Amino acid sequence: DVKVTQSSRYLVKRTGEKVFLECVQDMDHENMFWYRQDPGLGLRLIYFSYDVKMKEKGDIPEGYSVSREKKERFSLILESASTNQTSMYLCASSSPYGGGYEQYFGPGTRLTVT
Amino acid sequence: TQLLEQSPQFLSIQEGENLTVYCNSSSVFSSLQWYRQEPGEGPVLLVTVVTGGEVKKLKRLTFQFGDARKDSSLHITAAQPGDTGLYLCAGDGRRTGTDKLIFGTGTRLQVFP
Numbered sequence: 722d723v724k725v726t727q728s729s730r731y732l733v734k735r736t737g738e739k740v741f742l743e744c745v746q747d748m749d750h751e752n753m754f755w756y757r758q759d760p761g762l763g764l765r766l767i768y769f770s771y772d773v774k775m776k777e778k779g780d781i782p783e784g785y786s787v788s789r790e791k792k793e794r795f796s797l798i799l800e801s802a803s804t805n806q807t808s809m810y811l812c813a814s815s816s817p818y819g820g821g822y823e824q825y826f827g828p829g830t831r832l833t834v835t
Numbered sequence: 836t837q838l839l840e841q842s843p844q845f846l847s848i849q850e851g852e853n854l855t856v857y858c859n860s861s862s863v864f865s866s867l868q869w870y871r872q873e874p875g876e877g878p879v880l881l882v883t884v885v886t887g888g889e890v891k892k893l894k895r896l897t898f899q900f901g902d903a904r905k906d907s908s909l910h911i912t913a914a915q916p917g918d919t920g921l922y923l924c925a926g927d928g929r930r931t932g933t934d935k936l937i938f939g940t941g942t943r944l945q946v947f948p
């Protein structure tokens with residue numbers, strides 16, 4: 722079974738703090754993704770990566786950065802957290818091989834910025 | 836912009852009822868996935884459909900991919916409280932030049948005992 726883990730299930734941070742969200746997958750997947758999920762807005766892609774040290778902007782990259790130093794680990798960084806970044810953050814991984822394009826998600830990190 | 840619209844947005848039914856959720860787009864997709872997400876958890880992949888007209892069954896759940904690969908449906912027979920959750924469809928946009936998954940707007944299902 723594919724396992725994607727995220728470093729925290731719940732996180733409370735203050736405005737202006739630097740926040741690190743960590744994601745690790747154990748299936749040797751090439752692709753990794755960070756989404757945020759908000760009521761009424763669905764899942765929105767923040768950043769994704771197809772390989773180590775490689776990153777691509779998603780639909781809403783402003784205010785975020787990412788790091789992928791190892792294949793299994795993809796970190797999302799909020800350089801200076803703001804209240805509008807309060808959200809559920811979901812990490813996913815996938816392999817581009819095979820007939821489909823399935824993504825496997827972690828349990829999510831619910832971040833509250835006060 | 837590629838959009839995947841799901842209907843209905845919300846569905847509340849009694850245990851034992853049947854239901855169908857729809858996922859529609861004007862774009863063609865190489866494949867389409869269905870996920871279920873329970874409160875406080877990440878989405879879990881249920882199925883992938885690849886071929887136009889394909890039908891896949893997963894116990895009481897039946898998934899169909901439209902002939903033109905632009906739409907899909909999920910039918911649940913004799914719904915159970917354990918089916919409660921947010922159902923998301925997602926299209927693989929490679930045929931239209933993107934490697935990203937395009938997620939639908941979601942259908943929130945509540946099954947009462």
